[in-house]
Amino acid sequence: MNTHTDIIEVLPPEGKSQPLALTIPEGLEPATSHSLREAFEAYFRQADEWRAKALAIQITRPDQSREMQLARTTRLALREIRINADKTRKALKEDSLRKGKAIDGIYNMLAFAVEPLEKHLMEQEQFVERMEHERKARLKAEREEQLALFGVNVSLYQLGEMDAATFANLLETNQLAFTARQEAARKAEAERIEREAREAEERAKREAEAVAERQRLQAENERLQAEKAEAEAKARAERQAAELAAREAAAKAQAEREAAEKARREAEAKARQEREAAEAQARAEREAREKAEAELRAKQEAERKAKEAAEAKARAAAQAPDREKLAAFAEAVRNLPIPTLENEAGKAITNLIREQVTKFAAWVINQQTKLN
Numbered sequence: 001m002n003t004h005t006d007i008i009e010v011l012p013p014e015g016k017s018q019p020l021a022l023t024i025p026e027g028l029e030p031a032t033s034h035s036l037r038e039a040f041e042a043y044f045r046q047a048d049e050w051r052a053k054a055l056a057i058q059i060t061r062p063d064q065s066r067e068m069q070l071a072r073t074t075r076l077a078l079r080e081i082r083i084n085a086d087k088t089r090k091a092l093k094e095d096s097l098r099k100g101k102a103i104d105g106i107y108n109m110l111a112f113a114v115e116p117l118e119k120h121l122m123e124q125e126q127f128v129e130r131m132e133h134e135r136k137a138r139l140k141a142e143r144e145e146q147l148a149l150f151g152v153n154v155s156l157y158q159l160g161e162m163d164a165a166t167f168a169n170l171l172e173t174n175q176l177a178f179t180a181r182q183e184a185a186r187k188a189e190a191e192r193i194e195r196e197a198r199e200a201e202e203r204a205k206r207e208a209e210a211v212a213e214r215q216r217l218q219a220e221n222e223r224l225q226a227e228k229a230e231a232e233a234k235a236r237a238e239r240q241a242a243e244l245a246a247r248e249a250a251a252k253a254q255a256e257r258e259a260a261e262k263a264r265r266e267a268e269a270k271a272r273q274e275r276e277a278a279e280a281q282a283r284a285e286r287e288a289r290e291k292a293e294a295e296l297r298a299k300q301e302a303e304r305k306a307k308e309a310a311e312a313k314a315r316a317a318a319q320a321p322d323r324e325k326l327a328a329f330a331e332a333v334r335n336l337p338i339p340t341l342e343n344e345a346g347k348a349i350t351n352l353i354r355e356q357v358t359k360f361a362a363w364v365i366n367q368q369t370k371l372n
Contacts (some may be wrong), residue, residue: 020048043085050078054117059124062131075121082114150178210311246275303337323368330364
């Protein structure tokens with residue numbers, strides 16, 4: 001607001017004891033001063049009358065509805081005085097620049113006095129609105145604090161505007177949801193502990209089975225060693241018997257040699273041929289037996305290594321995720337040792353077992369698609 005202090009110097013009086021008075025600036029024509037006084041004096045008189053009423057209005061409680069209505073009526077009356085004065089100002093300002101500045105100064109004096117009163121009355125008039133706004137702000141903060149306990153995004157709700165029943169329902173719904181989430185987490189943890197206990201029990205069972213299998217293999221190996229020792233003893237006995245028979249044949253041939261040289265030579269040649277044949281047969285049998293024993297040992301060693309590898313894979317698979325467990329189990333199935341049967345029916349059974357093992361391993365791999 002611009003105040004032309006070079007033309008008019010008027011300050012709004014403080015307190016009810018100082019009336020709002022019109023002061024005409026000096027230096028104007030008497031006629032101009034007179035016309036200005038006639039034009040604005042009534043406005044000043046009216047403003048001064050309403051000013052006392054305005055300053056008397058002080059609202060401190062929300063139940064002062066009568067005073068609030070009076071504040072509105074007083075404010076509108078002062079506003080009308082100011083607007084009418086402004087219209088007069090515009091009409092008189094057309095006379096001349098000096099007269100216009102004087103009019104502006106007079107108006108500014110009035111506006112300077114009236115506008116603070118209008119502001120004061122507006123604050124009194126809107127007392128309930130301010131109180132309501134503050135109440136809603138406090139309510140919003142309290143409700144946000146309650147909902148925050150349950151992890152609710154409070155920006156999604158108009159908590160200050162929400163009625164008590166709706167908020168109570170919202171609070172209860174989120175509290176139930178929060179409790180349900182906690183219960184689900186507790187249940188999931190219990191299931192995990194139970195699952196790990198089952199897996200530990202299964203691992204212990206598999207380890208016990210592996211120990212039993214190793215003991216069985218050890219017993220089987222001891223049996224084969226005993227059979228081998230028995231076969232070697234039998235071979236030595238047969239060899240000694242053959243050697244004894246050869247010596248007896250040589251003695252007999254020596255005795256018969258005195259009877260007939262030709263018969264002796266033929267007998268010696270025959271005995272030598274028989275001995276050599278027996279020795280060749282014994283060597284062949286020994287070599288075949290040693291070869292069979294070597295093949296048996298190699299097969300047992302391969303089966304033992306395959307078993308140990310399968311057990312290692314099974315132990316590793318027990319710690320792996322479900323998909324890897326299935327893959328490891330399928331691999332262990334494919335690596336199972338298959339017995340080798342000799343006759344035609346046995347060979348057919350061996351091929352059937354190998355085919356079924358391959359199909360079962362493929363079936364296990366296909367089960368991975370059912371996992372999440």
